[in-house]
Amino acid sequence: MSTLVAIAITTGILSGIWGWVAVSLGLLSWAGFLGCTAYFASPKDGLKGLLLSLATTLSGVFWAMVIIYLSTEVGIEIIGYVITAVVAFLMCVQAKQAWLSFIPGTFIGSCATFAAGGDWQLVVPSLVLGILFGYSMKASGLWLQQKLAKPEGNLVTAE
Structure with a gap:
């Protein structure tokens, strides 16, 4: 079985489980899928990818709240756009720090926060x-592929 098919199988199964978990806990299933996306898109694999995805998406939530708060406080629409421009710049510049270097993760967290109307607690x-779940999808897919791989060099010969 190819690695892609193995990851597809475990992703399919865990996606269904995630949908149930999200509904059961009153979470946003779509935001969870954005989290899965962030992990799969991360330039790092394994634990490093997990931590990078967490750090950047959560920083995006922070930056979205900064935009929401400052734009609300100012109350002048055009200034809100200036605030958005400055914060978007900062969201990119923070990537100078290795642990915040995954810029798409930052924007995923920010967009999720805007889509949820600023409900960062959710x-x-x-x-x-x-x-x-994204980490589990990939890790379990790699495990499955390894378990189902045919060992090389174990050819049976007829005598």
Whole structure:
């Protein structure tokens, strides 16, 4: 079985489980899938990818709340756009730090927060669990592929 098919199988199974978990816990299933996406898109694999995805998506939640708060405080629409521009710049510049270097993760966290109307208390656990599910999807797929791989060199010969 190819690695892709193995990961597809475990991703399919865990996606169904995630949907049930999200509904059961009152979380945003779509935000969890954004978390899965962040993990799969991360340039790092394994635990490093997990931590990078967590750090960047959560920083995105923070930056979205900064935009929401400052834009609300100012109350002048055009200034809100200036705030958005400055914060988007900062979201990219923070990538100078290795642990915040995955810029798409930052924007995923920010967009999820905007989509949820600024309800960061709901977005954060949804993203975090989604990232954990993404990690589990890939790790279990790699495990499955390894378990089903045909060992080389064990050819049976007829005598």
